[in-house]
Amino acid sequence: MPSTRPLRADAARNRALLLAAAADEFAERGLDASVADIARRAGVGKGTVFRHFATKDDLIAAIVLDRINALNAVGEQLLEAADPGTALLEFLTAAARQRQQRDLSFLQEAGELNAEVTQARTKMFRTIHTLLDRAREHGAVRADVTGTDIILLMCAPNYVTSYVSEASPDLWQRYLAIIFDGLRPEGAHPLPQPPPAVS
Amino acid sequence: MPSTRPLRADAARNRALLLAAAADEFAERGLDASVADIARRAGVGKGTVFRHFATKDDLIAAIVLDRINALNAVGEQLLEAADPGTALLEFLTAAARQRQQRDLSFLQEAGELNAEVTQARTKMFRTIHTLLDRAREHGAVRADVTGTDIILLMCAPNYVTSYVSEASPDLWQRYLAIIFDGLRPEGAHPLPQPPPAVS
DNA sequence: CAATAAACGGACCGCGCGGTCAACTTGCTA
DNA sequence: TAGCAAGTTGACCGCGCGGTCCGTTTATTG
Numbered sequence: 005m006p007s008t009r010p011l012r013a014d015a016a017r018n019r020a021l022l023l024a025a026a027a028d029e030f031a032e033r034g035l036d037a038s039v040a041d042i043a044r045r046a047g048v049g050k051g052t053v054f055r056h057f058a059t060k061d062d063l064i065a066a067i068v069l070d071r072i073n074a075l076n077a078v079g080e081q082l083l084e085a086a087d088p089g090t091a092l093l094e095f096l097t098a099a100a101r102q103r104q105q106r107d108l109s110f111l112q113e114a115g116e117l118n119a120e121v122t123q124a125r126t127k128m129f130r131t132i133h134t135l136l137d138r139a140r141e142h143g144a145v146r147a148d149v150t151g152t153d154i155i156l157l158m159c160a161p162n163y164v165t166s167y168v169s170e171a172s173p174d175l176w177q178r179y180l181a182i183i184f185d186g187l188r189p190e191g192a193h194p195l196p197q198p199p200p201a202v203s
Numbered sequence: 204m205p206s207t208r209p210l211r212a213d214a215a216r217n218r219a220l221l222l223a224a225a226a227d228e229f230a231e232r233g234l235d236a237s238v239a240d241i242a243r244r245a246g247v248g249k250g251t252v253f254r255h256f257a258t259k260d261d262l263i264a265a266i267v268l269d270r271i272n273a274l275n276a277v278g279e280q281l282l283e284a285a286d287p288g289t290a291l292l293e294f295l296t297a298a299a300r301q302r303q304q305r306d307l308s309f310l311q312e313a314g315e316l317n318a319e320v321t322q323a324r325t326k327m328f329r330t331i332h333t334l335l336d337r338a339r340e341h342g343a344v345r346a347d348v349t350g351t352d353i354i355l356l357m358c359a360p361n362y363v364t365s366y367v368s369e370a371s372p373d374l375w376q377r378y379l380a381i382i383f384d385g386l387r388p389e390g391a392h393p394l395p396q397p398p399p400a401v402s
Numbered sequence: 403c404a405a406t407a408a409a410c411g412g413a414c415c416g417c418g419c420g421g422t423c424a425a426c427t428t429g430c431t432a
Numbered sequence: 433t434a435g436c437a438a439g440t441t442g443a444c445c446g447c448g449c450g451g452t453c454c455g456t457t458t459a460t461t462g
Contacts, residue, residue: 012459015409039450049411054451112366149381156363157378163362164355167311171399178396179356182348185392186385193384197377200370211429214439238420248441253421 019056021046027067031106035114039063061114068115071108072124075099079131089144092135093184096158100176103162129155146192150199157183218255220245226266230305234313238262260313267314270307271323274298278330288343291334292383295357299375302361328354345391349398356382 011019025046029037039060043050057063078098085091103109115121133151140147160183161176168175210218224245228236238259242249256262277297284290302308314320332350339346359382360375367374 012408014459018409036449038448040448043411050451051411051453052409055409058451060450152367153377153381156366157381160359160363160378164359165399167355168351168399168401170401172396174396175399178352178394178398179359181392181394181396182352182356182385183382184385185390186381186383188390191384191387191389193380195377195380197371197373197380199377200364200367200374202367202369208438211438213429217439235419237418239418249420250422250441251439254439257421259420 015056018046018048018052022048022053022056022063023067023070026063027106027108030064030067030108030111035110062118064111065115065118065121067108068111069118069121069124071102072121072128075102076124076128076131079128079135083131083134083138087144088135088138088142092139092145092154095132095135096154096161096180096184097177099158100161100180103159104173104176107162107166109159109162132158143189145187146189148192148195148199149187152200152202154187156200157187214255217245217247217251221247221252221255221262222266222269225262226305226307229263229266229307229310234309261317263310264314264317264320266307267310268317268320268323270301271320271327274301275323275327275330278327278334282330282333282337286343287334287337287341291338291344291353294331294334295353295360295379295383296376298357299360299379302358303372303375306361306365308358308361331357342388344386345388347391347394347398348386351399351401353386355399356386 010016022042026037026042029042029045033041039053040050042063043053046053053063057066075098079095082091082095085094129151132154136145136149136151136154139145140149161179164179165171165175209215221241225236225241228241228244232240238252239249241262242252245252252262256265274297278294281290281294284293328350331353335344335348335350335353338344339348360377360379363378364370364374
């Protein structure tokens with residue numbers, strides 16, 4: 005598919021260095037991390053950043069794309085799992101762990117309008133829908149919950165714990181457990197609002 | 204307590220105009236809303252902003268303070284309620300509704316280091332702890348949940364729905380219901396992590 | 403090894419930001 | 433109503449940002 009010639013060796017190395025440095029810098033400094041600092045951290049000149057990524061947003065999109073693909077790979081592997089209920093829980097655990105290690109959630113909306121990113125995200129959403137459907141058919145999840153609900157709730161445990169800084173790095177597991185209890189069929193109360201329609 | 208003389212009439216009016224304009228502008232544009240735009244929206248000069256609030260962060264802190272106090276007033280009123288279980292649910296509903304009308308969550312950390320804000324927040328946290336304790340004693344909430352858990356989970360419904368833009372404005376109620384189901388004693392599974400210690 | 407295109411680096415640009423200031427206007431009070 | 437402190441204003445400042453450009457370096461290839 006890519007009709008472009010392969011990158012020169014040094015260019016490929018620098019591209020990888022840049023992606024890693026940018027992810028670190030964004031994780032530490034948030035969206036306001038400057039391109040100049042990222043370049044310094046990667047040990048390259050500022051011009052090199054813009055040679056690889058036409059704009060700062062393109063750089064962000066490249067990072068987001070990598071993470072979505074990594075998560076989707078986990079999800080697709082879990083489609084083969086024996087127990088659909090624990091498969092869903094394990095996927096949510098993997099998602100939360102990825103964000104725990106490096107919280108780049110604020111990059112999501114910045115990479116929103118990139119075509120490749122939306123495509124990868126749609127693919128991951130399909131995986132999630134399938135994981136959820138199987139868990140529901142298996143009776144591990146209440147009947148009135150949809151795949152879109154899961155997508156929306158997926159990052160809540162990290163969000164919740166992001167406000168308590170000196171906490172155990174595994175605190176998110178507590179809130180994933182609470183939320184997952186809310187997703188179980190036992191003791192479920194009727195939901196006051198219909199699920200959102202999106203993808 | 205305040206030994207300062209009262210504001211001149213026009214100054215008081217402008218201060219109120221500024222707070223309202225700033226809240227609107229922040230809600231629309233996020234943290235990056237510029238002081239110049241806020242001044243324009245309030246119909247005053249840029250210099251006036253800095254006369255009332257020494258720095259942009261001070262302006263943010265003033266907005267945050269207002270919102271915390273408003274929420275705490277609701278909480279204190281609910282301490283008198285007959286049913287502690289629904290009182291807790293109603294408090295969480297009020298908190299979510301405030302954020303639904305104008306999501307200024309991103310201002311929280313900006314106003315973090317302001318003394319007045321932390322004081323008001325501590326006061327509200329105490330209210331929440333009391334609401335939770337009564338609900339737990341009443342058997343409306345699982346025994347292994349603490350007030351700090353509630354504080355952390357409080358804003359999750361809005362966070363969750365903030366990613367779906369064309370959704371019903373009441374969608375947060377769906378996720379508040381799911382999370383609240385996870386807080387109930389029926390069907391609760393043991394939690395994998397201890398609660399955080401903070402206030 | 404020579405030729406060449408690809409990649410690099412960092413000085414440079416324009417912009418918009420938060421914040422300042424001194425000249426001006428206005429509400430308060432005696 | 434006169435006097436003045438309190439309040440207002442917008443031009444202005446320095447800074448750091450994203451992005452550009454071109455002279456230089458370097459990997460590749462026949």
